[in-house]
Amino acid sequence: MTLLRLTNVGKSYGGVSAVRNFSFDVEEGEVVGLMGANGAGKTTVFSLIAGTQPVTTGQIWFAGQRIDQMPAYLISRLGIARTFQIVRPFSGLTVLDNLVIAALHGHDRAPSRSSADARSRAILQEVGLADQANRLAGTLTLAGRKRLEIARAIATGPRLLLLDEVLAGLTATEVAAALEMIRHLREHYQLTLVVIEHVMRALMKLCSRIVVLHHGEMLAEGAPADIVVDQRVISAYFGKRAS
Amino acid sequence: MMRPALSEHLPFVGALAAALVASAALIVWGDEYAVSIGLTLLMWVALVQSWAAFSGLSGYISLGHAVFYGVGAYVMVVGWQILPVWLGVILAGLVAGAIALLLGWPSLRVRGPYFVILTFGLAEFVKYIVVSIEAALGRSGRLLIGTPSLRELFGAMLLLAVASTIILYVLRRSRLGSGLLAVREDEIAAEAIGINTARTKLLVFGLSAIIPGMVGALMSLRFTYFEPMQSFSPVTSFTIVTIAVLGGSDDVPGPLLGAAFLVALSELLWARAPELYMIILGVLLVSFVLFAPEGIYGKLRSWNRGEAQ
């Protein structure tokens, strides 16, 4: 079924439009990649879906319900979780508590602290942070905090997970490990994913479909293999790049 | 914050029981002076525990909590000899809570530092309104005759102090409290994991005003005199915040330690050199903010854990 649907969504700040006339669907169980140069509007799209910013035009539907005018916390409770490009851990609380709070308030609301605790410990195990459960989140390394960000989002028990450049700043080995972890998490928790990434190889490996944004509008959409050879994408995105 | 096993609550329950025993002994055997000091101590405990339930957990510092104290006192004196005393106290608390919801609804939407100075401004605003009302009624202060005895007030204040302590203890470990802690850490992330931050903040803000309202009512009975400039005095707000910073505002023992320290200091200095007392408080506040922001209790806890800074 179509889990997420954006219809002619637009967002402008003052006179500047960050996103224009953007329509796109996500089927349940898919992994869709969102690609584009910096400033193309990718994170804005996430903010619109997650409700941290209201849409200027258009509609957003999630599991048959219209969500574009809803506040962020309600959207989270409906089943959409997200990570932030610049991670936002609860630094003064323990790693475990970060997840427990999410489990107590999110979509799959834990009925008691002990069940929230159990769920959180299981997730920490999956992401490899179990041995750091009682450390303050602020003391983790960047890689650790990125894993925490994902883990906390999953602790809400979402149906749709929006990952915003979770691989940025990681070394090649860390990227490989992260990809493996994401794939595993997706299977284990039956997640639908929309992934913003700059690391092309990762997008190719992870996604069944890629959407390319350019100056706030959809430029191309298709299977990774097709996107990579698409002329419009190459000239817009790869064209003048040195790497 | 974890593990609901009952044994974890034993230290808290034990400490409460000890406090109750000590208080009972004080009522029975203490002289007037001792009981009145005890009353003052309990008053600050009740005020600061209530303040900490909102400001300590959420990080939204209320610099105008005296407004709830003052409102409670005003309700009490206005209803004096119209309502039975203990009903007046309860009403005082409820009106204070309602005022908090009224004031909080617009103010909690403003970000951190604005909220702090806004609470101060609101407290002063309400103060001057009450001053004007009293002036319009031709009153320059109100006298209460036939108020309950010192020991009765002590007993009532004990109830409030215990209640406020229990409320903070339970809240901090509850789902609602965890939402506040998340707000303190990162409000946007809190919204992203499903916390209705606006409602959570407003609810607890309202809750945090009820006991201070009742405390204000009791203290108007104690002083048998009401004067708005005094009852709404910013010194009360300042003292609450200072006690919280000194003692720690993250969990229950903090305000207790801070209040005990403050009462001891004030007994030494207030009568003889009130300005010096305030200066010392100011210096302590600044020093603790810079060197021990988690308060005495927080420092004890981190030494205990052996945490490296």
Place this chain on the structure above:
Amino acid sequence: MSVLLSGQLLAAALVLAALYALVAMGLNLVYGTMRLLNIAHGELVMLGGYITYWSFTSLGISPLLSMLVAPAVGAGLGVLIYIVLFRRLLRSPKLAARVEANSLLIFFGVSVIFQNVMALFFTSTQRGYVYLDQVIQIGNVAMTANRLILFGVATSACLSCLAFFKYSRAGSAVRAVIQQRDAAALVGVDIDRLNILVFALGFALAALAGVLVSMVQEITPFVGFPFTISAFVIITLGGLGNLFGSLLGALLLAAVEVYGTAVISSSFRSILVYGVFIAVLLIKPQGLLGRAVAAK
């Protein structure tokens, strides 16, 4: 109704506006560059007033001379407070994470200390002196000489400041920091030295305002706080960090106060000021003219 159109009220509003503009400028500087809300700002005004009072009544020194001395003392205090307290706050990552809340608490403590130190030395009795209170007639407006001096000094001080910020190198650095702190640091602005300058200047302006205040009204150790509130209203109205904007804000607030209390009654002055304060914070915290700074 005709009283509202009188030149007398207009003159009163202008004099008050000049004073408020001076007080607000210092607060706006510190907030604009460092995002620190100095709620002890009014206490510097109070200190300036007491320095003048004491110099005049005990040493026979003219308030005109105090206009040089008090700002110097204020600047010195500013530098001291910055170096001893705020440098530490800004340099500790743990404390800086909640810099706004922590700085408010520190300033709060500082203001209590100042108020009570002065209460210790001078008691809470109102203190005043008489200086240059001959009435001068301009058209159909009668004004005491000291009020005219107040207007003149306050206006020239504000204009000099604005000129300093527009045309001098140090001033441009300050404006750069107000606009974009991190970028300013990158192009080589020594943020620490700039902070010291800003503190010194902000406190000096407040102290100067205090000298002027003491000439026209009686002072107590607690006279400072209402000035802090008024200054805060003004910088919020004019836009935080917007130094020109605070001039307009000062005009607006002074007008509301003077004309408002003429219509209602002077005993409602406090309610009026705090009411405006609350309204501004709630309705448009970005100020009527918007912020001069980039959004976070």
